[in-house]
Amino acid sequence: INKESDSRGALIVLEGLDRCGKTTQCSRLLSHLEELGHSVESWRFPDRNTGVGQMISSYLANKSHLDDHAIHLLFSANRWEKRSLMESKLRSKTTLIVDRYSFSGVAFSSAKGLDLEWCKAPEKGLLAPDLVLYLDISPEKAAERGGYGDERYEQLEFQKKVAQSYRTLCDSTWKIIDATRPVEDVEKQLKQIVMECVLTCQKGKPLSQLWE
Ligand code: Z5A
Secondary structure (H helix, E strand, O other), X not given: OOOHHHOOOOEEEEEEOOOOOXXXXXXXXXXXXXXXXXXXXXXXXXXXXXXXXXXHHHHHOOOOOOOHHHHHHHHHHHHHOOHHHHHHHHHOOOEXXXXXXXXXXXXXXXXXXXXXXXXXXXXXXOEOOOEEEEEEOOHHHHHHOOOOOOOOOOOHHHHHHHHHHHHHHOOOOOEEEEOOOOHHHHHHHHHHHHHHHHHHXXXXXXXXXXXX
């Protein structure tokens, strides 16, 4: 039985390869929910504004070098430093549209060869998303979209390994969206799935934790 106190915002995560269109779709979802009068915020990980986020940003820009395990833990710490704020936002009925989350953490680090279970461990206890939207595109097609920049990981061969890691992580609860379709088509499909999830959480759904 759902209690009134379980009414809350939804935790919605967008995942996918570099240039799959997450940023584009997050901002469209944000506007759509705002127009409907919902309390909603758009978040992204890494959050480059925190102290940890600045270390990550410098690593991604190839301005610093870190052991693969160390950077993995920093990405995770970056989510932990936002965990309590995330919970209070959701409990105060604000929906969060989040561009990348723990699945990126595990997919990118395990693509480097780190053990999958080791990668998942520091994510345990973070809030579990109510919805994971995977914007599906081949690494080759993604690379055609304006090409890659200079950041670490923005290379075709590596992105192929990341795609493989995502396939390992993906479970039946994920919604797989064909991200090669026109922006408006993807948007239409996402809006429908997201609205269903927002309404379910509004009616009342307990929060749960990731991988526990
Ligand atoms: N990382 C990690 O290792 N561990 C972690 O725990 C986390 C992340 C959280 C940070 O990336 C890097 O950190 C990332 C993973 C790793 N590395 N990589 N690769 P970021 O968040 O700063 O960058 P990104 O997520 O890769 O974002 P992006 O490059 O901005 O891509 P996007 O947000 O998915 O796509 P977009 O900007 O919306 O669109 C890309 C282009 O495609 C743009 O020109 C659009 O106009 C175009 N586009 C979008 N949709 C379409 C459609 N449907 N058709 C045609 N063209 C389109």
